[in-house]
Amino acid sequence: MDFSALDDPALMAVIARLFGRPASDAALNQAVSTLYDRYGYMVYSVAIHMVGDIETAEEITQDVFVHACQGAVSYSPGLSKVSSWLVSITRHRAIDELRRRSVRPEKDGVDIPEDINADALPGGQLQSAGLEHEVETSIQDQKIHQIVNSLPPEQRQVMDLAYFKGLSHHQIADLVGEPLGTIKSRIRLGMQKLRDALLEQGITGPA
Amino acid sequence: MDEEHVFDLLPCFVLGILDESEKKIVSEHLAACDICRKELESYIETPSHLGMAVPRLTPSATLKARVLCRVKDAAGENSSMDGESPQKP
Numbered sequence: 001m002d003f004s005a006l007d008d009p010a011l012m013a014v015i016a017r018l019f020g021r022p023a024s025d026a027a028l029n030q031a032v033s034t035l036y037d038r039y040g041y042m043v044y045s046v047a048i049h050m051v052g053d054i055e056t057a058e059e060i061t062q063d064v065f066v067h068a069c070q071g072a073v074s075y076s077p078g079l080s081k082v083s084s085w086l087v088s089i090t091r092h093r094a095i096d097e098l099r100r101r102s103v104r105p106e107k108d109g110v111d112i113p114e115d116i117n118a119d120a121l122p123g124g125q126l127q128s129a130g131l132e133h134e135v136e137t138s139i140q141d142q143k144i145h146q147i148v149n150s151l152p153p154e155q156r157q158v159m160d161l162a163y164f165k166g167l168s169h170h171q172i173a174d175l176v177g178e179p180l181g182t183i184k185s186r187i188r189l190g191m192q193k194l195r196d197a198l199l200e201q202g203i204t205g206p207a
Numbered sequence: 208m209d210e211e212h213v214f215d216l217l218p219c220f221v222l223g224i225l226d227e228s229e230k231k232i233v234s235e236h237l238a239a240c241d242i243c244r245k246e247l248e249s250y251i252e253t254p255s256h257l258g259m260a261v262p263r264l265t266p267s268a269t270l271k272a273r274v275l276c277r278v279k280d281a282a283g284e285n286s287s288m289d290g291e292s293p294q295k296p
Contacts (some may be wrong), residue, residue, distance in 0.1 A: 020285035032278050036271050041263055046268065049261040056272055069278050070285070084255035091258055094213045141259065148260035162222045163257045169224055186221060191218035195253040204252045 001027050008082035009075075011035060016072035032069060034043045039083060050094035051166050058098065064089050072205050094152075095166035140203060149198045155190030158183055212236070212243050221250045 003011055014031045018024040043064050055151035068075075075085060088130050148156070161172045169187065173180045198204040213236045219225050220233045237244050 019282050022283075022286045024280070025279060028282060029275055029279065036274055040271060040274065041266060042259065044266040045263045046258045048264055054267075058273070059266065061266065061270060062274050065274045066277050066281045070281065080252050080255070083259065084252045087255040087258035091255075095235075104291050125253075127265055138291060140260070142264070144256050144259050148257060159222075159257060161223045167224070168226065169219060170226070172224075185216075187222065188215055188218045191221070191250060191253055194256065195250055197255055198253065199249075203256070206249075 001030045003031050004037075006034075008038070009077035012068075012075045012077075015069055016075070019072060019137045028069075032065060035064060035068070035082075039086050042083065043067045043086055046087055046090045048092055050091070051097055056097060060090060063093055067093070085180055091163065098166060105152050140165050143201050143203060144198075145202065147203075149195065150197075151190055151193055155186045155193065158186045159194075162187060212240065212246075214243065214246055217243065217247050217250055218253075221247065222254055 003185060008032060011031060011034060016029040016037065018031060021028075040061065044061045046055060047060040048066075049087065051057055051060065064086060068086060075082070080088070087182065094192055151159070157164075158172050158176065161167050161175065162169070167175065169183045173183045176183070195204075199206065213233050216225060216233050220230065224231060225233065237247060269288075
């Protein structure tokens, strides 16, 4: 069975149909393998960027694919792309992990919220440790990188803190030492810029 | 809320970082406002692209096998849970 020719929504529909059917192990394995080949590195990269250690990122990656299979039956292509959906699942799972750590802090290089440096995220630490080995990215991925990297730094900073750390705007305001209204405004403007640029570049479609 | 719509709160709403009172205001407004719901839809995919822009790293070569193993186990549990669904009234 080769599912590689299926587009993402069709692949998710196959997984939804096969998951939990005892006689479908081999087919499900092949379908999920295809999904992993497409997005495994992306899920893993988001996870490790957020939690900062390989072992936890690998756990999260496994959890995300299990969650995706369990939720495949209710995945709706009209609401979001599969890639966006997987990134969202990853983000939520990683934020759960970060919050768990803040309740029960553990030793050894864990980046718990109290230690957050407003300018640094775990991915940067991995890079400086020489552990980063970048995967070749598609043209679309490069466009996304370019769009996000071209956001004004002060807007990018607060959006990253909100998105990757799950901080509230009150927490962000305290951390960066700016008024709450300024933080809300930067997030709003940054999100508008990002939304509009993604639409203009054809990466997202009109609502 | 003074404005007719909640456009200004939608980006933070989509990021999930509004406080409870603001979240309630937006949710209640969205239930009754097509214009704001459409505006919200325009933001739904935006945050995930922050995630897609992180540096792409190569996972361990064994991670794929572990993912497939976990999925297989979960599928097995799913299938046995269905099998145990009560048939009697």
